Amino acid sequence: MPSHTLQSRETKSLPARIALSAAATRGAHLRTEDFGGWLAERGRAHTFRVERIPFAELDGWSFQESTGNLVHRSGRFFTVEGLHVTEQGEPYGDGPYADWYQPIIKQPEVGVLGILVKEFDGVLHFLMQAKMEPGNPNLLQLSPTVQATRSNYTKAHQGADVKYIEHFVGPNRGRIIADVLQSEHGSWFYRKSNRNMVVEAVGDVPLLDDFCWLTLGQIHELLHRDNVVNMDARTVLSCLPVQETSDGALLSDTELLSWITGERTRHCVQAERVPLDSIPGWKRGEMAIEHEAGRYFNVVAVSVRAENREVTGWTQPLFEPVGQGLTAFLTRRFGGVPHVLVHARVEGGFLDTVELGPTVQYTPDNYAHLPAKKRPGFLDTVLQADTDRIRYEAVHSEEGGRFLNAESRYLVVEVDEAEAPLDAPPGYAWVTPAQLTSLARHGHYLNVQARTMLACLNATAVGTR
Amino acid sequence: MPSHTLQSRETKSLPARIALSAAATRGAHLRTEDFGGWLAERGRAHTFRVERIPFAELDGWSFQESTGNLVHRSGRFFTVEGLHVTEQGEPYGDGPYADWYQPIIKQPEVGVLGILVKEFDGVLHFLMQAKMEPGNPNLLQLSPTVQATRSNYTKAHQGADVKYIEHFVGPNRGRIIADVLQSEHGSWFYRKSNRNMVVEAVGDVPLLDDFCWLTLGQIHELLHRDNVVNMDARTVLSCLPVQETSDGALLSDTELLSWITGERTRHCVQAERVPLDSIPGWKRGEMAIEHEAGRYFNVVAVSVRAENREVTGWTQPLFEPVGQGLTAFLTRRFGGVPHVLVHARVEGGFLDTVELGPTVQYTPDNYAHLPAKKRPGFLDTVLQADTDRIRYEAVHSEEGGRFLNAESRYLVVEVDEAEAPLDAPPGYAWVTPAQLTSLARHGHYLNVQARTMLACLNATAVGTR
Numbered sequence: 001m002p003s004h005t006l007q008s009r010e011t012k013s014l015p016a017r018i019a020l021s022a023a024a025t026r027g028a029h030l031r032t033e034d035f036g037g038w039l040a041e042r043g044r045a046h047t048f049r050v051e052r053i054p055f056a057e058l059d060g061w062s063f064q065e066s067t068g069n070l071v072h073r074s075g076r077f078f079t080v081e082g083l084h085v086t087e088q089g090e091p092y093g094d095g096p097y098a099d100w101y102q103p104i105i106k107q108p109e110v111g112v113l114g115i116l117v118k119e120f121d122g123v124l125h126f127l128m129q130a131k132m133e134p135g136n137p138n139l140l141q142l143s144p145t146v147q148a149t150r151s152n153y154t155k156a157h158q159g160a161d162v163k164y165i166e167h168f169v170g171p172n173r174g175r176i177i178a179d180v181l182q183s184e185h186g187s188w189f190y191r192k193s194n195r196n197m198v199v200e201a202v203g204d205v206p207l208l209d210d211f212c213w214l215t216l217g218q219i220h221e222l223l224h225r226d227n228v229v230n231m232d233a234r235t236v237l238s239c240l241p242v243q244e245t246s247d248g249a250l251l252s253d254t255e256l257l258s259w260i261t262g263e264r265t266r267h268c269v270q271a272e273r274v275p276l277d278s279i280p281g282w283k284r285g286e287m288a289i290e291h292e293a294g295r296y297f298n299v300v301a302v303s304v305r306a307e308n309r310e311v312t313g314w315t316q317p318l319f320e321p322v323g324q325g326l327t328a329f330l331t332r333r334f335g336g337v338p339h340v341l342v343h344a345r346v347e348g349g350f351l352d353t354v355e356l357g358p359t360v361q362y363t364p365d366n367y368a369h370l371p372a373k374k375r376p377g378f379l380d381t382v383l384q385a386d387t388d389r390i391r392y393e394a395v396h397s398e399e400g401g402r403f404l405n406a407e408s409r410y411l412v413v414e415v416d417e418a419e420a421p422l423d424a425p426p427g428y429a430w431v432t433p434a435q436l437t438s439l440a441r442h443g444h445y446l447n448v449q450a451r452t453m454l455a456c457l458n459a460t461a462v463g464t465r
Numbered sequence: 466m467p468s469h470t471l472q473s474r475e476t477k478s479l480p481a482r483i484a485l486s487a488a489a490t491r492g493a494h495l496r497t498e499d500f501g502g503w504l505a506e507r508g509r510a511h512t513f514r515v516e517r518i519p520f521a522e523l524d525g526w527s528f529q530e531s532t533g534n535l536v537h538r539s540g541r542f543f544t545v546e547g548l549h550v551t552e553q554g555e556p557y558g559d560g561p562y563a564d565w566y567q568p569i570i571k572q573p574e575v576g577v578l579g580i581l582v583k584e585f586d587g588v589l590h591f592l593m594q595a596k597m598e599p600g601n602p603n604l605l606q607l608s609p610t611v612q613a614t615r616s617n618y619t620k621a622h623q624g625a626d627v628k629y630i631e632h633f634v635g636p637n638r639g640r641i642i643a644d645v646l647q648s649e650h651g652s653w654f655y656r657k658s659n660r661n662m663v664v665e666a667v668g669d670v671p672l673l674d675d676f677c678w679l680t681l682g683q684i685h686e687l688l689h690r691d692n693v694v695n696m697d698a699r700t701v702l703s704c705l706p707v708q709e710t711s712d713g714a715l716l717s718d719t720e721l722l723s724w725i726t727g728e729r730t731r732h733c734v735q736a737e738r739v740p741l742d743s744i745p746g747w748k749r750g751e752m753a754i755e756h757e758a759g760r761y762f763n764v765v766a767v768s769v770r771a772e773n774r775e776v777t778g779w780t781q782p783l784f785e786p787v788g789q790g791l792t793a794f795l796t797r798r799f800g801g802v803p804h805v806l807v808h809a810r811v812e813g814g815f816l817d818t819v820e821l822g823p824t825v826q827y828t829p830d831n832y833a834h835l836p837a838k839k840r841p842g843f844l845d846t847v848l849q850a851d852t853d854r855i856r857y858e859a860v861h862s863e864e865g866g867r868f869l870n871a872e873s874r875y876l877v878v879e880v881d882e883a884e885a886p887l888d889a890p891p892g893y894a895w896v897t898p899a900q901l902t903s904l905a906r907h908g909h910y911l912n913v914q915a916r917t918m919l920a921c922l923n924a925t926a927v928g929t930r
Binding site for chain 1: 471473475476555557558573615619641643644720723729735799800817907908
């Protein structure tokens with residue numbers, strides 16, 4: 001019998017190669033100072049027009065007679081349905097009892113979000129795309145190399161080929177650096193996940209229009225700008241196996257996993273899909289489905305005209321949050337090692353009850369009617385933080401293919417014992433960025449906002465220690 | 466600000482302490498040769514009687530008028546409902562298209578399956594319980610220290626206290642060694658998971674009736690006997706952080722996780738709960754709900770009389786498979802390191818589409834009507850294996866609280882290139898037992914049969930290398 005070459009279970013050299021790319025603020029191709037000009041030029045090379053339209057002007061989309069669900073006549077893409085979420089109190093869960101209805105996007109198909117990497121001059125570069133999404137406030141942002149559903153790249157849309165997809169699927173794909181199913185927004189999607197991939201190219205890679213090679217250091221610089229690096233790029237970046245250190249942590253990994261298990265166990269949540277026209281508290285008009293008190297988000301419709309999409313024009317529904325979100329990690333050093341305060345969150349669309357989110361994740365307008373005591377924890381700490389405590393700040397938008405002007409201000413705020421005690425309150429835990437990176441190797445631990453924050457932490461001194 | 470003591474992220478000494486217990490075939494308490502007598506004595510100390518009854522004689526259970534679902538009047542315990550499972554073909558998944566209906570148990574509540582460990586004479590001992598479950602063929606088997614739902618231990622059943630529960634939940638619990646939500650049988654349960662815990666006791670632990678302290682080496686010996694170590698004990702044991710080695714593997718961990726992600730992505734499965742009385746192919750009689758062709762399993766009812774359960778007598782439904790199952794890992798050495806061939810399985814009740822199962826997992830009677838080509842892969846290899854190729858063999862039963870006489874023969878069979886090639890067919894992959902142990906630290910990677918097999922591998926030379 002032939003002897004078979006075994007591999008080491010971990011590629012020891014990889015974190016160092018990623019660290020080298022993170023340290024490279026100059027790329028072999030586009031200079032960072034030229035990036036803005038390049039993106040603007042890509043914008044001028046294509047004309048996009050996005051307009052709000054009444055639901056009646058949607059092409060191929062309609063409200064299903066029996067349910068009121070918003071569906072496409074092909075049965076493809078996604079549907080907008082109703083969701084009924086309940087959380088039980090004792091003896092099944094800690095409670096308190098909660099019960100709400102909301103619209104939700106159902107899109108069972110898994111998409112590929114993939115970044116292709118390749119060494120130039122001994123440094124890993126990331127192939128990024130200037131991509132238009134109708135919901136982005138500035139339309140064009142930097143996306144992964146590939147952002148496509150399976151029916152996309154198997155041609156069900158009868159659109160153009162998905163560029164570079166052969167590096168991610170099929171027999172000739174490159175070397176896998178990360179490949180994990182990660183959740184999308186649990187408040188807006190029903191159990192949606194996407195395949196987050198980082199792949200190292202084998203052989204030459206032609207550089208096509210709308211694409212550019214950047215080092216991780218360059219991307220980190222861009223992550224400090226508002227509305228440049230799109231959500232799909234941020235979540236893929238969060239899955240990178242960045243440099244591990246031998247640093248300790250307040251909780252051992254076993255204790256951290258146990259805490260997550262405990263949080264999942266103490267929340268007894270049920271989410272049932274229900275007809276969209278049956279959900280109390282929401283009303284449907286010609287232009288929008290809205291919450292009666294004007295809170296949370298609206299379901300709206302847009303028409304899109306573009307030239308460099310898979311198809312050249314279309315209409316579609318989008319979810320539009322009612323206000324800008326605020327998303328923040330509080331950070332402290334313990335024993336010299338930076339920690340961030342994660343929050344175990346219940347969102348109705350999560351596959352597995354609870355995922356870890358940032359310390360604060362909320363849309364202030366949704367809570368403006370509540371007394372201070374009922375507002376989310378640590379909110380005032382973030383709102384009142386002095387500028388010199390802010391270690392990171394940028395506005396990013398969520399997935400522009402489904403969400404319209406869904407902007408959040410992302411912050412990392414350094415705090416002290418008085419503001420956020422070592423002994424974290426129930427539902428919160430102090431963890432290191434390195435521990436978040438270990439969790440991001442697996443699905444359903446970190447929600448999409450925490451993954452954006454992890455990418456941002458890695459782009460700052462807090463993450464790189 | 467005080468300086469805070471950080472911990473190492475991994476407790477380096479733990480695998481060695483577990484290995485020491487695994488090497489200890491003599492315990493500080495019960496001798497292995499006396500175990501059979503002890504278990505028999507515990508059986509005599511209590512009288513149990515389990516009888517099949519018609520559904521009409523169930524106390525508190527009835528078929529709900531609108532759905533035909535089998536429910537308890539309290540709304541607690543579990544329900545038997547219908548499930549409609551579809552798997553899509555292109556362009557959403559690899560297919561082939563599949564579509565079936567079946568009864569399924571819905572029990573949203575998470576249970577605790579916990580083993581308490583403690584050092585005696587410097588060796589970790591495991592506190593095991595002689596526990597009666599009505600579905601066990603021999604009624605009494607060895608279970609974890611604690612096997613309870615939340616409403617169990619918070620007294621909703623108005624039953625006796627759950628012994629030793631204070632070591633697993635609440636402020637005075639012990640030191641966590643493992644704590645992970647793991648799936649139950651995906652073919653019989655709808656998205657059920659239990660909390661698998663191993664906890665090291667702090668302080669003295671009184672030894673109560675029906676409990677015994679055993680080393681891991683002793684438990685490994687008992688795992689070679691038929692129907693002694695129950696399913697709950699086996700799944701908890703599989704989560705132990707056993708000795709890691711620096712051995713390589715055919716796939717790196719990143720490649721293995723990528724392969725799992727790919728298997729999840731290529732299967733596009735939807736499972737919808739439907740009324741039990743609406744499912745085609747199944748018929749309800751006075752004594753059973755059966756498949757029309759007599760395949761798969763029956764839903765039946767039993768009456769139980771016992772003295773040492775939380776309550777002293779009850780009736781309940783159980784699922785009864787139509788025949789003995791066959792569950793096997795094929796094993797080969799590559800580069801001197803043992804590997805087993807895992808199978809990415811779709812089961813209708815899985816939370817996340819696919820989990821890894823053993824190479825072969827099936828009930829032969831369900832496939833007897835099919836031509837050889839349509840029978841499960843590697844089945845004949847297992848059925849025709851010479852005795853001298855069998856590295857492990859025992860009959861174990863599945864959870865006796867829900868399943869009646871659900872026995873499977875568990876095998877580890879050594880094979881060669883002709884029987885199972887290095888280049889595994891689609892849906893299969895060669896992995897090391899150490900890699901399975903890493904996966905078992907997280908939920909929803911290994912199905913319950915694979916976890917039983919992992920516990921058995923660790924009990925044999927194959928697992929311990």
